[in-house]
Amino acid sequence: METHSKKMAEVKLFRTWSSRFALRIVWALKLKDVQYDTIFEDLSNKSPLLLQYNPVHKKVPVLGHNGKSVAESLVILEYIEETWKQNPLLSEDPHERAVARFWAKFGDEKVLPSIWEAFNSEGKEQEEGIVKAKENLKYLEEELKGKKFFGGEHIGFADIALGWLAEYENVFEEVASMKVIAEDEFPLLSEWKRTFADAPIIKENWPPRDKLVTRYQAFRETNLLNKAPK
Numbered sequence: 258m259e260t261h262s263k264k265m266a267e268v269k270l271f272r273t274w275s276s277r278f279a280l281r282i283v284w285a286l287k288l289k290d291v292q293y294d295t296i297f298e299d300l301s302n303k304s305p306l307l308l309q310y311n312p313v314h315k316k317v318p319v320l321g322h323n324g325k326s327v328a329e330s331l332v333i334l335e336y337i338e339e340t341w342k343q344n345p346l347l348s349e350d351p352h353e354r355a356v357a358r359f360w361a362k363f364g365d366e367k368v369l370p371s372i373w374e375a376f377n378s379e380g381k382e383q384e385e386g387i388v389k390a391k392e393n394l395k396y397l398e399e400e401l402k403g404k405k406f407f408g409g410e411h412i413g414f415a416d417i418a419l420g421w422l423a424e425y426e427n428v429f430e431e432v433a434s435m436k437v438i439a440e441d442e443f444p445l446l447s448e449w450k451r452t453f454a455d456a457p458i459i460k461e462n463w464p465p466r467d468k469l470v471t472r473y474q475a476f477r478e479t480n481l482l483n484k485a486p487k
Contacts, residue, residue: 268293269321271307273300275464275472277421278330279318284417285334287458289341331361334414346414354414360400360407361418367393368419372437376429376473377480383435390437394446401445405452416453422446423454428469432477 270286270293272279286293298307298317310326311319320327320336327336338346347354371393375386397419400407407415422438427450430436440447453459 267323269296270294271296271298271304271310271319271321272317273298275469276317277425280462280464281330281417281420282318282320282333282337283462284412284420284459285337285346287462288346288412288417289337289344291337291341331365331418334361334417338414346408346412346417348408348413357408357414360397360415363393363396364415364419364422368397368422372426372429375435375437376433377477377484379481383433387435387437391442394438394443398443398446401449406449412453412456412459420453420459423450423459424463424466425469426450428466428473432470432473 268286268291270279270282272282272295274297283295296304296306298304300316303315307317307319308315310321311317311328314328316328318328318330318333320333322336322340327333334346347357368390371386371390375383375390378386397407406412407419426438430438438446438450454463
């Protein structure tokens, strides 16, 4: 267990070292300067405490706070925003809050699955997956017009939700020998990726790149093998 305070914190984060969903929670807690303890889980041998805190999905991330638990990364982000008011991730304007939530959900429901499909494919199937992924990414490119971040001048809720794009998408491209976010096609999204990835709190908490590449190489090999005709 990794402790981020001198004494045991009232906040506990259950995660794995590589989970892009858990990374959202790390960023949010650090941006709000919330002290917490990290419990790294082995998902092949889940701890009794994780199963107690998340009996429905039995997966990470899970946030424990004063003995109570919250699961699912976007739900946890909302909880963090409502519990710790400093350095807000959402605007005071109701419409702007709704827009941020929309893009966060769009990322999970459209962007990530389409890139993941291309990543786990080869040949013509991969080409078709890349086309589908780019169709979704065009909406993000449009949303960034006139903005530094999706949240405006500062990192916000949607940036954290989409933040995996700034590093994990690069890893997916490298491992699968594909190009999804090209500078000439997505100049604003490319610039956002660099700006977000280099922000101090974000940059300090990326998992080691070489370990991510190795992990996702194994993921892809297994997935392609499972898809192959028997």
